[in-house]
Each structure stands twice: as structure tokens, then as C-alpha cells.
Amino acid sequence: MAELSEAGGRPRPTGGLELYAWVFMRVSGLLLLFLALGHLAIMHLIHSVEEVNFAFVAERWANPLWRLYDWLLLMLALLHGFNGLRVMVDDYIRSAAWRVASLVSLYGLTFLFLVIGSLVVLIFQPMAGG
Amino acid sequence: MYRGGAGQWAWILHRVTGVGVLLFLLIHILDTGLVLFGAEVYDRVVKIYTHPLFRVGEVGLAAAVLYHALNGIRITLLDFYPELSGRQRELFYGVVALFVLLFLPGAYLMLRPLF
Numbered sequence: 001m002a003e004l005s006e007a008g009g010r011p012r013p014t015g016g017l018e019l020y021a022w023v024f025m026r027v028s029g030l031l032l033l034f035l036a037l038g039h040l041a042i043m044h045l046i047h048s049v050e051e052v053n054f055a056f057v058a059e060r061w062a063n064p065l066w067r068l069y070d071w072l073l074l075m076l077a078l079l080h081g082f083n084g085l086r087v088m089v090d091d092y093i094r095s096a097a098w099r100v101a102s103l104v105s106l107y108g109l110t111f112l113f114l115v116i117g118s119l120v121v122l123i124f125q126p127m128a129g130g
Numbered sequence: 131m132y133r134g135g136a137g138q139w140a141w142i143l144h145r146v147t148g149v150g151v152l153l154f155l156l157i158h159i160l161d162t163g164l165v166l167f168g169a170e171v172y173d174r175v176v177k178i179y180t181h182p183l184f185r186v187g188e189v190g191l192a193a194a195v196l197y198h199a200l201n202g203i204r205i206t207l208l209d210f211y212p213e214l215s216g217r218q219r220e221l222f223y224g225v226v227a228l229f230v231l232l233f234l235p236g237a238y239l240m241l242r243p244l245f
Contacts, residue, residue, distance in 0.1 A: 012209065026206050026209065029199075029202045029206065030202075030203075030206070032199070033199045033202065033203070036195055036199070037195065037196070037199060040191075040192050040195060044188060044192065044240050045236070045239055045240070048240075048243060049176075049179045049180050049184070049185070049188065050180055050243070052176055052179070053169075053172070053173045053176065054165060054168070054169035054172045054173050055169070057162075057165050057172070058165075074159070077151075077152075077155055078155065078159075081148065081151065081152035081155060082152070084145075084148045084149075084152070085149070085152065088145065088149075113156060113159055116159060116160075116163055117159045117163075119163075119166075120159070120162055120163045120165065120166060123166075124165055124166060
């Protein structure tokens with residue numbers, strides 16, 4: 001088990017990639033606070049799942065700023081989430097073989113979902129699809 | 131490591147809500163990806179989310195995101211102001227209080243159309 005700071009956060013790593021990952025979690029976390037809670041408020045308080053359909057998405061994504069918002073949320077959330085899982089693999093998985101297997105699948109899945117998500121947000125054309 | 135107490139609960143909840151939100155995110159990327167297959171396919175699938183069971187589920191999702199966000203602020207504050215570490219328990223109670231304050235009206239607004 002990695003040692004924890006009093007707060008339950010990881011102590012600040014001293015350098016290298018781990019320090020970048022540690023800083024990224026704090027910075028992306030702060031941005032996600034606004035992006036993710038904003039997304040929830042827009043979709044579930046201002047609108048509702050009753051309204052969400054193809055036409056709703058087409059109208060929303062007609063504005064490139066909403067595409068940018070959704071793409072940024074997607075990238076940050078995926079990287080933040082998968083880096084969190086990576087830390088948990090470090091904490092919980094002991095056997096060397098399982099560690100390698102989990103890390104390889106984790107990086108593979110991260111890449112796959114980053115590509116799928118980006119493609120959907122960036123290439124969607126309502127005319128072609130509808 | 132902790133031997134129980136507020137800090138340990140804060141930490142366990144942070145992990146559980148984090149994994150839960152990530153799982154939903156992956157599903158949500160796939161369901162949104164269906165827009166590329168046209169209106170008929172997309173509309174049929176996202177209609178599932180209007181089922182009352184999913185309406186309750188989305189309140190759970192909102193709770194997980196809200197807790198993770200608030201406790202994330204607590205962690206970051208403690209990282210950058212180590213002098214606060216003696217107050218981490220009070221900060222956790224602050225997180226819980228803010229959570230209740232924001233979650234109750236939010237959950238009410240989300241569930242109101244069901245009744």
C-alpha cells in the first residue's frame with residue numbers, strides 16, 4: 001500500500017512522470033469540477049433525459065463550442081479516471097505478471113476510448129447520419 | 131494508513147465513487163457513439179435512460195460526481211496548505227455538509243418529474 005498523506009491524497013512525488021501525473025490529477029480535477037458538474041446541471045436540471053435524442057445532439061453539436069466543451073470534458077475525465085485506476089493497480093495488484101497484464105490492458109483501453117470518443121465528437125455530421 | 135476514522139472514510143469513498151463514475155463514462159462514450167449510426171439506432175438506445183430505474187441511477191451518478199469533486203477540493207487544499215492537515219477531519223465534515231446542502235435540492239429537481 002502506498003503511503004498516504006494525512007488527507008488521503010498521495011504525497012507529492014519528487015520528480016519525473018509521477019510528479020506530472022500528480023499535478024495533472026489536481027489541475028484536471030479542478031477543471032472537471034466545473035466541466036462535469038456543469039454538464040450534469042445542463043443535462044439533468046436545465047434539460048432532462050426525456051429531451052435527449054438524435055435531434056437534440058445534432059442541434060447541440062451544430063455549435064462548435066459545445067463540441068469543444070464535450071471533447072475537453074471527455075479527454076480530461078478519461079485521463080483523470082484511467083490515471084486513478086493506474087494508481088489503484090499500483091496499490092492493490094501484487095503479482096508482477098498481473099501488474100503487467102492490468103497495466104497493458106489499462107493503457108490499451110485508455111487509447112481505445114480516447115480514439116472512439118474523439119472520433120464521435122469531432123466527425124459527427126447530422127446530415128450524413130440522419 | 132489510517133486506523134479508521136473520518137480520513138479513511140473520505141479516502142474509501144473517493145476511490146469507490148471514482149471507479150463508479152469512470153465505469154459510467156465508458157458506457158456513456160459507447161452510447162453517445164451510436165449517433166454515428168443514425169437517428170433510429172441512437173433514439174432507441176438512449177430511450178432506455180428514461181426508465182425510472184435509470185432516473186434513480188442518474189441521481190446516484192450525480193451523488194458520486196458531487197462527492198468526488200468536493201473531496202477532491204479537500205485533498206488539493208491539504209496538499210497545498212499542509213498546515214491545514216490537523217484540521218482534515220473538520221474539512222471532511224465540511225465536505226459532507228456541502229454535499230448534503232447541494233445534493234438534496236439537486237436530487238429533488240432530478241426526481242420531481244417522476245412523481
